Amino acid sequence: MLSSTIGVIHFVASVSALLSGTFVLCALKGTKMHKQVGYLYSASMFIVLLTSFMIYRLHGSFGILHVFAVISSVTLFAGMVPMLLKRPTNYLTMHFGFMYWSVIGLYCAFSAEVFTRIPLVYELDASVVGIFYAMVGIASALVGAVGSIYFKKY
Numbered sequence: 001m002l003s004s005t006i007g008v009i010h011f012v013a014s015v016s017a018l019l020s021g022t023f024v025l026c027a028l029k030g031t032k033m034h035k036q037v038g039y040l041y042s043a044s045m046f047i048v049l050l051t052s053f054m055i056y057r058l059h060g061s062f063g064i065l066h067v068f069a070v071i072s073s074v075t076l077f078a079g080m081v082p083m084l085l086k087r088p089t090n091y092l093t094m095h096f097g098f099m100y101w102s103v104i105g106l107y108c109a110f111s112a113e114v115f116t117r118i119p120l121v122y123e124l125d126a127s128v129v130g131i132f133y134a135m136v137g138i139a140s141a142l143v144g145a146v147g148s149i150y151f152k153k154y
Contacts, residue, residue: 010051017044018110021103038099042080045102049073064133068109075102104147111139
């Protein structure tokens with residue numbers, strides 16, 4: 001992935017989104033800092049999503065990871081538009097919910113990326129693609145489950 005300019009941009013924007021997204025989740029909401037770092041997160045995620053559609057590693061075509069990028073794009077859009085428009089009346093609730101899941105989705109993507117980089121996956125010569133998708137699913141499910149617990153708690 002880092003062998004191309006698009007890959008490097010994707011990686012740098014991903015790290016920026018992970019750091020800023022984590023800050024926004026943990027920091028006091030509604031402050032000037034929250035808003036500034038939130039805009040950094042949104043811009044970083046926009047770049048991550050844009051570059052994700054330019055990366056074709058497995059089959060050279062639109063795949064399941066691109067479907068998740070579409071879902072992530074919708075989540076980011078659905079979290080930012082109500083906040084920017086201050087509509088509908090429950091815009092703060094919509095903003096919190098969608099942006100929370102935007103960050104959790106990024107955590108899922110990060111964990112899936114880490115799990116698929118485990119050397120064992122590359123040492124197996126049969127059905128590497130199947131193992132890749134299994135690792136993506138397991139990592140995403142675990143992170144999504146933890147995110148769901150925290151979402152219900154807060």
